[in-house]
Amino acid sequence: MSREGLTGSRIRERRVMAGQKQADLAKAIGISASYLNLIEHNRRRIGGKLLLNIASALGVEPTTLTEGAEAALISTLREAADDAGLSATEAARADEFAGRFPGWADVLANAQRRIATLERTVETLTDRLAHDPHLAASMHELLSTAAAIRSTASILADTKTLEPEWRDRFHINIDQDSRRLADSAQALVGYLEADPETTPVAHSPQEEVEAFLASHRYRFATLESAGRDGDVIDRLTQTAPELKSVAARHIARDVLHQVALDATALPMVTLTKAIETFGPDPVAVAAQVQQPVGRVLRRMAAIPELRAGLLVCDRSGTVIFRKSIDGFVVPRFGACCPLWPLFAVLGNPGVVTHARLEQLGRGHSEFDCVATCESLPAQGYNVPPLVQAVMLILPAQSTGATSIKLDVGATCRVCPRQACAARREPSILNDGV
């Protein structure tokens, strides 16, 4: 039955909730009880003055009666029906269900949302080794030590004629490594048991989006040619297996709109030609192609040969887009290092900073980072602008020696930086694992 057709059910529901008798309501609005009964059973269409009168007698907005439960509730119920494998005919009755039993519908919808959250948690925990930099480092330590012990032990066991010097040497090594293994194992257990707050709670839609973009290698040939075509973008996001949640599809759509806008304003040929002339120098390139630096940074990230990473954050400092680059860690849980130029430029819209970055305590890879912050188009008069900061992360070139060198971290918990004014919480690295 159509949603509009259920107005009668909603009137009945509201009347019962208000503890009013059918006859009393009928009298109050000046119709017969039997006519109201027909209305309440959806046997008579209702509208206009009569609807307004009933709404006012029940003390509700007329739309509550005509439109019923809010759309969000209905869509959650549909998801529940879908997950449970209900037939399409049954699933289509979500509205009717919500209209007749709003309390129960809420219970079901809340349970459905709770299930989704828990599923994300399970997924995240399953995937934790890949996403928790600290855990990954500890596991690396464990496996390396285990590898040394395994190799050494089997030499001792399998080599019939082992010279005494080698034998002594390997015994010492095994002794050292077994202690190290015991210590790391203990520390790891401590980490896993301690501080339940460090347990990730959500596998974020952001990560789904990153997986989706990575599977396309951050290049969308169709958008390069089609421009900002909503249908093309919808097709890309609707069919992507990586985009599981509604939120992820929403974010991906926004990202692709930006990609299309950027591609139209700054075609790849124009960009690569400018880079050939000026090198990968975003400010020089931006001046040449007469485009904002932020756009140049985003477009440069789409050139595979530059092997660049890209981060975008909004005014709150939340990272809303990331293209990973090997060796530069962007924490998935917990906040990023505030020393990154990405955040430094938030307070200085328009300024373009250039710095050589090294993330302490991991691989010692260096990166050339260019960051800038730009205001988004005004949303109205007298409204402070929304801003976005963009940071392009290029593998360090040996020629870029003139820029400032910055030692930064990934996130405080796994950062060894001493005496850091920006530190938010103690590092577990200093206690050693």
Place this chain on the structure above:
Amino acid sequence: MSKHVVLVEDETNIAEAIRFLLGREGWRVQTLANGATAVEVIRKAVPDLVMLDVMLPGKSGFEILKELRADAALAELPILMLTARGQSRDRDIAEDAGVSRFMTKPFSNEEMLSAVRDLTASGTADA
């Protein structure tokens, strides 16, 4: 002349075990504990085989791998990667960058030796 392998591994005890095992097979083993100079050393040495760890001080194994493969003279050099980070993503990165073989720690000595034999047997057949 004995075969020559450059081993880039910062875990000294693993390096020592590998040095012993390959030494017994007649290999000359040159070990490096730091990634920073690895590419240069390998370019000069032109070894028969390179064994690379991923997490290294100075420069990561992936970077070393990419730089070696970017050099046309070293395009055919057998490179065996040893890593404790056995995630599929790491394997993908290594394969994209042109690794010859990817091996996860802890490995058995026999596994490692047979990988070395496989990699260098095909190398000599070509030469």
